[in-house]
Amino acid sequence: MIVAVLSGFGAALAAPFLHRRLPRWSGWVCALVPLMLFGFFAAQGGEVAAGHTIRAAYEWIPSLGVDFSFSLDGLSLLFALLITGIGVLVVAYASSYLHGHHHLGRFYGLILAFMAAMLGTVLAGDLITLFVFWELTGLCSYLLIGFDHGREAARKAALQALLVTCAGGLALLAGFILLGEGAGSLDLAALLTRGDAVRSHPLYVPILALVLLGAFTKSAQFPFHFWLPGAMEAPTPVSAYLHSATMVKLGIYLLARLSPVLGGTDAWFWSVTLAGGITMVAGGVMALIRSDLKQILAYSTVSALGTLTLLLGLHTPRAATAAMVFLLVHALYKSALFLAAGAVDHGAGTRDLARMGGLARAMPWVALGAGLAALSMAGVAPLAGFIAKELLYEAKLQAPLAAEFVTGAGFVANALTVAVAVMVGYLPFHGRERDTSLHHHRVESLLWLPPLLPALMGLVVGIVPGLTGRWLVAPAVAAVRGVPVPVDLALWHGVNPVFLLGVATVAAGVGIASVRGALLRRLPAGSGPGWGPERGYGLLIDGMLGLARWQTRLLQNGRLRYYLMTVVGAAVFLMGVAILRSGEIPRQLPRPDGGIHEWLAAGVILAGALTAATTTSRLAAVAGLGTVGYGVALVYILYGAPDLAMTQFCIETLSIVLFVLVLYRLPRFSLLSTPGGRVRDLLVAFSVGGFMTVLVLLAVSQTLVPHISTYFLEQSLPAGHGRNVVNVILVDFRALDTLGEITVLAVAALGVYGLMKGRGEGGG
Amino acid sequence: MQSLLLATAVRLLLPLLLLFSLFLLLRGHNEPGGGFVGGLVAAAAFVLHALAHGVAGARRVLRVEPRQLVAAGLLTALASGVLSLTLGLPFLTGLWSTLPVPVIGHAGTPLLFDAGVYLVVAGMALMIVFSLMEE
Numbered sequence: 001m002i003v004a005v006l007s008g009f010g011a012a013l014a015a016p017f018l019h020r021r022l023p024r025w026s027g028w029v030c031a032l033v034p035l036m037l038f039g040f041f042a043a044q045g046g047e048v049a050a051g052h053t054i055r056a057a058y059e060w061i062p063s064l065g066v067d068f069s070f071s072l073d074g075l076s077l078l079f080a081l082l083i084t085g086i087g088v089l090v091v092a093y094a095s096s097y098l099h100g101h102h103h104l105g106r107f108y109g110l111i112l113a114f115m116a117a118m119l120g121t122v123l124a125g126d127l128i129t130l131f132v133f134w135e136l137t138g139l140c141s142y143l144l145i146g147f148d149h150g151r152e153a154a155r156k157a158a159l160q161a162l163l164v165t166c167a168g169g170l171a172l173l174a175g176f177i178l179l180g181e182g183a184g185s186l187d188l189a190a191l192l193t194r195g196d197a198v199r200s201h202p203l204y205v206p207i208l209a210l211v212l213l214g215a216f217t218k219s220a221q222f223p224f225h226f227w228l229p230g231a232m233e234a235p236t237p238v239s240a241y242l243h244s245a246t247m248v249k250l251g252i253y254l255l256a257r258l259s260p261v262l263g264g265t266d267a268w269f270w271s272v273t274l275a276g277g278i279t280m281v282a283g284g285v286m287a288l289i290r291s292d293l294k295q296i297l298a299y300s301t302v303s304a305l306g307t308l309t310l311l312l313g314l315h316t317p318r319a320a321t322a323a324m325v326f327l328l329v330h331a332l333y334k335s336a337l338f339l340a341a342g343a344v345d346h347g348a349g350t351r352d353l354a355r356m357g358g359l360a361r362a363m364p365w366v367a368l369g370a371g372l373a374a375l376s377m378a379g380v381a382p383l384a385g386f387i388a389k390e391l392l393y394e395a396k397l398q399a400p401l402a403a404e405f406v407t408g409a410g411f412v413a414n415a416l417t418v419a420v421a422v423m424v425g426y427l428p429f430h431g432r433e434r435d436t437s438l439h440h441h442r443v444e445s446l447l448w449l450p451p452l453l454p455a456l457m458g459l460v461v462g463i464v465p466g467l468t469g470r471w472l473v474a475p476a477v478a479a480v481r482g483v484p485v486p487v488d489l490a491l492w493h494g495v496n497p498v499f500l501l502g503v504a505t506v507a508a509g510v511g512i513a514s515v516r517g518a519l520l521r522r523l524p525a526g527s528g529p530g531w532g533p534e535r536g537y538g539l540l541i542d543g544m545l546g547l548a549r550w551q552t553r554l555l556q557n558g559r560l561r562y563y564l565m566t567v568v569g570a571a572v573f574l575m576g577v578a579i580l581r582s583g584e585i586p587r588q589l590p591r592p593d594g595g596i597h598e599w600l601a602a603g604v605i606l607a608g609a610l611t612a613a614t615t616t617s618r619l620a621a622v623a624g625l626g627t628v629g630y631g632v633a634l635v636y637i638l639y640g641a642p643d644l645a646m647t648q649f650c651i652e653t654l655s656i657v658l659f660v661l662v663l664y665r666l667p668r669f670s671l672l673s674t675p676g677g678r679v680r681d682l683l684v685a686f687s688v689g690g691f692m693t694v695l696v697l698l699a700v701s702q703t704l705v706p707h708i709s710t711y712f713l714e715q716s717l718p719a720g721h722g723r724n725v726v727n728v729i730l731v732d733f734r735a736l737d738t739l740g741e742i743t744v745l746a747v748a749a750l751g752v753y754g755l756m757k758g759r760g761e762g763g764g
Numbered sequence: 765m766q767s768l769l770l771a772t773a774v775r776l777l778l779p780l781l782l783l784f785s786l787f788l789l790l791r792g793h794n795e796p797g798g799g800f801v802g803g804l805v806a807a808a809a810f811v812l813h814a815l816a817h818g819v820a821g822a823r824r825v826l827r828v829e830p831r832q833l834v835a836a837g838l839l840t841a842l843a844s845g846v847l848s849l850t851l852g853l854p855f856l857t858g859l860w861s862t863l864p865v866p867v868i869g870h871a872g873t874p875l876l877f878d879a880g881v882y883l884v885v886a887g888m889a890l891m892i893v894f895s896l897m898e899e
Contacts (some may be wrong), residue, residue, distance in 0.1 A: 642796035646788075650804035654889055657811055661896045721860055721872060722793035730798065731874040731881070735856045738877070739841055742884040746834045749888035753831065756895040 008116025019105025027095025034087035071125035074475020096446035114140035172214025219251025236342030260482035272313030279306030284416030322391035336373035374425020418509020465489035605631035781809035803885030837883025
């Protein structure tokens with residue numbers, strides 16, 4: 001199973017190369033990957049339906065109890081099938097929709113990586129594994145939303161989605177760690193058995209709040225819903241994949257997955273139900289007043305996500321069943337509608353609802369797919385949506401608390417959903433042509449088949465619901481509830497209150513849709529949301545950028561001497577304060593002793609430094625500095641550090657070469673600084689020098705912890721197989737440090753290289 | 765600054781210095797030396813060549829780009845650490861062959877690591893010096 005999850009990443013790496021080699025066939029080959037994965041997961045269906053959980057684990061960080069593990073139960077299977085199944089359609093669709101796009105290969109790679117990340121999230125058997133894949137989906141979606149990176153709107157929407165979901169992700173990580181502490185395990189299977197311990201834990205409320213924050217941001221719940229409609233800047237296949245069927249449902253997945261652990265308390269009920277309810281109604285209203293097809297669908301997705309959240313908040317077996325059925329049904333009809341909207345955009349050149357009409361004549365198959373999907377969305381028998389809606393009402397009527405409010409809100413949201421279904425599934429395709437200037441043309445099969453297939457699936461599920469119920473829904477519900485729940489889906493339950501509510505909903509929805517035009521004309525123009533959470537987000541970002549600009553102006557003033565002064569000043573100040581507070585100021589200077597050769601080396605260093613500081617010739621200054629360096633190397637030799645001395649000699653030599661190279665290009669030496677400036681420089685220099693002296697005296701006067709150096713000396717030969725202790729420490733005992741150091745060296749060299757090349761090209 | 769004396773000397777010095785730098789690298793584990801100073805000596809050898817014959821000439825003799833040296837060095841150092849991972853040991857555990865090798869004594873992954881350091885240091889120094897000289 002690990003292979004199944006990771007194969008998507010492998011395919012993602014290969015996709016761009018494949019596309020370059022075989023531009024005509026790459027779409028088919030890339031669609032094969034999700035297709036095979038779909039087959040793989042479908043083949044596990046029997047075992048999962050029998051109540052088994054398939055597990056695969058690999059120890060990752062045993063010392064922290066973190067495993068890299070995957071487990072496949074009913075809930076995971078439902079999601080995995082949706083992800084891979086819709087993945088096939090989206091990749092095939094994209095090969096036609098984005099045909100000839102110069103980054104198509106990259107697109108395939110991103111979408112496959114995204115699919116793999118989502119699979120990893122829903123199959124993860126460990127909280128940390130889940131989190132890693134969760135963040136990967138956010139990262140991939142950032143790249144996919146901003147796929148048209150040439151447009152500023154796309155970049156902005158991508159960043160918004162990333163910031164909102166990643167902020168939630170951080171909260172989620174904190175929540176997971178607390179949850180792991182509270183339950184004593186990060187393993188999901190173990191966690192599910194310790195629900196009581198977690199719910200009575202003193203940290204239960206913070207855990208719940210943090211996890212919900214993560215789930216709500218990902219699933220676009222109020223007040224974090226605004227990123228999802230913004231993300232419609234993505235190409236349509238991406239919208240269909242990310243924002244209708246799969247990624248935004250990861251938050252729902254998380255709620256469903258953890259509901260046996262965290263759910264069932266009052267805090268859970270009120271926070272989850274309330275957020276879901278508000279999102280459900282607000283999303284429906286917002287969808288109604290939009291006129292861009294994709295925006296309408298986005299807001300209706302927000303509304304559907306709200307419904308799912310609300311159902312999980314109710315935390316009853318009926319609600320769990322309704323949630324799972326609605327999840328499946330919504331994925332089928334919403335992906336069909338998104339793909340159909342893309343086909344309309346492609347074929348007619350517009351997504352503006354007001355300009356469309358009568359498109360069915362030009363694109364009959366798209367109209368059929370969209371029509372079927374819209375019927376399912378509206379909950380008309382015999383489509384799957386009908387079953388879902390019956391279950392929705394049943395679950396809401398049986399809500400443990402505030403059943404009337406929940407049902408009332410549900411009725412409003414569902415009626416709005418019906419209205420939206422009419423808007424997206426009927427209005428564009430039927431009636432008279434609104435705008436004769438549109439040159440709509442037929443669309444090829446790869447554009448109409450992908451929307452038609454899930455729409456037809458909706459019909460199939462509606463006609464034979466029993467099979468779906470047994471194989472897909474029942475195992476998923478069992479996972480959500482923690483115990484097996486009998487699920488018996490049927491199309492016809494007779495005329496009962498639920499059925500009547502459904503009929504009333506459809507009637508109300510069609511009514512709303514027919515008066516929508518008149519309603520919209522009443523609204524003052526430009527009455528869009530000038531306020532609300534999105535505005536808050538904007539203010540936050542602007543404030544942060546302002547702060548960044550202010551401190552950049554302050555710190556990055558572009559003058560080397562101020563940089564130097566800031567760096568050494570900060571070092572002297574901070575460490576000086578630390579030394580003064582520790583009170584360990586060296587009282588007496590060590591008695592100067594040493595042979596004449598040591599005094600000689602010191603004299604050479606001092607003379608070099610004085611020359612460098614006072615000379616008026618650059619070459620002499622460089623030579624003076626070189627003398628200082630060689631003098632220091634001499635000291636190394638005298639005190640028995642030949643390695644250091646050799647390195648120092650080489651460095652000094654190379655630095656002088658560098659200096660000479662630079663000297664050529666410098667202007668004539670002249671005194672530019674004022675006398676005051678020179679006094680200040682003198683003060684800085686002396687304070688740094690004095691400070692370093694104090695530091696060295698302190699270091700010498702204190703007895704260091706002895707065992708580490710003796711350990712190195714003793715172990716160098718037996719453990720490191722070397723007699724040169726310095727080298728053994730560098731390449732063996734502390735090799736990780738050295739690896740870091742040479743990486744820094746490489747980065748610094750790249751920086752210099754880039755700087756020089758950049759200057760050359762810039763004409764400077 | 766074409767100098768016949770320097771140009772002739774460099775022809776002899778370049779191979780000698782390179783040999784010396786390798787010698788420093790290989791003996792480093794037991795005697796003073798090691799990848800860092802070895803890399804610097806190697807870089808100095810090529811810098812000397814560049815001073816005598818120009819950067820283009822030095823690049824021709826070097827054959828590869830300095831930045832490729834840096835990349836190869838980082839990869840070598842990394843590979844020496846990953847090797848122990850494949851045996852189930854922690855990253856960067858030193859592995860040693862039991863057979864004695866002339867000159868070096870024992871051969872092991874720390875030597876490979878040191879060779880990586882050698883390449884990175886040499887490549888880095890050459891990258892900076894060459895790009896300054898070409899400016």
